[in-house]
Amino acid sequence: MKGRVLIVAGSDSGGGAGIQADIKTVTALGGYAATAITALTAQNTEGVHGIEEVSPTFIRQQIEVVLTDIGADAIKTGMLHSAEVIETVARALADFGPDIPVIVDPVMVAKGGAKLLQDTAAEALKTQMIANAALITPNIPEAEVLTGLAIADLDAMKRAAAALHAMGPGAVLVKGGHLEGDTLYDLLSTPDGVDIFESTRIDTRHTHGTGCTLTSAIATGVAQELSLQGATARARDYVLEAIRTAPGYGAGHGPLNHGHTVRS
Ligand SMILES: Nc1ncnc2c1ncn2[C@@H]1O[C@H](COP(=O)(O)OP(=O)(O)OP(=O)(O)O)[C@@H](O)[C@H]1O
Numbered sequence: 001m002k003g004r005v006l007i008v009a010g011s012d013s014g015g016g017a018g019i020q021a022d023i024k025t026v027t028a029l030g031g032y033a034a035t036a037i038t039a040l041t042a043q044n045t046e047g048v049h050g051i052e053e054v055s056p057t058f059i060r061q062q063i064e065v066v067l068t069d070i071g072a073d074a075i076k077t078g079m080l081h082s083a084e085v086i087e088t089v090a091r092a093l094a095d096f097g098p099d100i101p102v103i104v105d106p107v108m109v110a111k112g113g114a115k116l117l118q119d120t121a122a123e124a125l126k127t128q129m130i131a132n133a134a135l136i137t138p139n140i141p142e143a144e145v146l147t148g149l150a151i152a153d154l155d156a157m158k159r160a161a162a163a164l165h166a167m168g169p170g171a172v173l174v175k176g177g178h179l180e181g182d183t184l185y186d187l188l189s190t191p192d193g194v195d196i197f198e199s200t201r202i203d204t205r206h207t208h209g210t211g212c213t214l215t216s217a218i219a220t221g222v223a224q225e226l227s228l229q230g231a232t233a234r235a236r237d238y239v240l241e242a243i244r245t246a247p248g249y250g251a252g253h254g255p256l257n258h259g260h261t262v263r264s
């Protein structure tokens with residue numbers, strides 16, 4: 001086991017996304033997962049049916065006790081639903097893990113359409129999390145909200161990545177899962193330049209948690225000292241195989257097979 005990842009995100013009772021997807025991913029890639037849970041969702045493949053918030057004091061306490069004892073080599077953030085939670089997490093990470101790379105998945109809307117970030121919180125997300133992140137991993141709709149640009153093709157993804165990079169993060173991965181077409185592009189912008197990752201879209205409804213899974217897989221790679229390019233390439237391979245071998249559970253957007261690296 002190598003690479004400690006602290007995940008700061010929401011719980012998905014259905015086990016396909018959020019904290020549950022994150023823990024499975026980090027474990028399947030040989031890392032160690034610890035968590036600070038920001039919210040509980042009553043969720044299944046059909047959608048988010050309820051949200052129970054965790055108090056900012058308790059979110060901070062989880063971050064403090066993990067980082068001051070176990071420590072972390074990378075931090076991944078997911079669902080941070082309000083400006084207050086964003087401020088709490090930003091302050092706790094600065095206080096207890098100022099030198100640990102933070103990978104921010106700027107989660108806004110769940111696959112079923114439920115809002116996971118209040119409208120008023122996007123600005124706080126930009127100034128307090130995105131500006132200081134080592135890497136951010138927006139999907140297309142999130143990149144559109146954050147930049148105000150419309151994104152309909154690879155060229156627009158490049159423009160959005162440049163605009164996002166100018167907000168301060170060390171690197172930007174714009175995920176192309178939401179664009180149409182048989183070929184699917186993810187675009188990584190780092191100080192070294194732009195890398196375009198390409199794959200063939202798998203025609204399936206079992207894509208619940210692809211975003212959480214990809215970002216956690218990248219965070220694991222960063223914790224294991226892979227380059228951002230290497231971590232992204234491995235993460236995409238991991239997600240593709242997890243989609244390809246999805247178990248087919250539920251009537252909606254079904255979960256992935258996070259355990260495909262685990263031999264029985
Ligand atoms: N049908 C698919 N076939 C192959 N790869 C996919 C498919 N859907 C998504 N991916 C890949 O999964 C990763 C996540 O991308 P996506 O744009 O779906 O993120 P997301 O919208 O944040 O996901 P989520 O809704 O889980 O938050 C990307 O690497 C993307 O290329």
Ligand SMILES: [Mg+2]
Nearest residue numbers: 107139211212
């Ligand atoms: Mg997402």
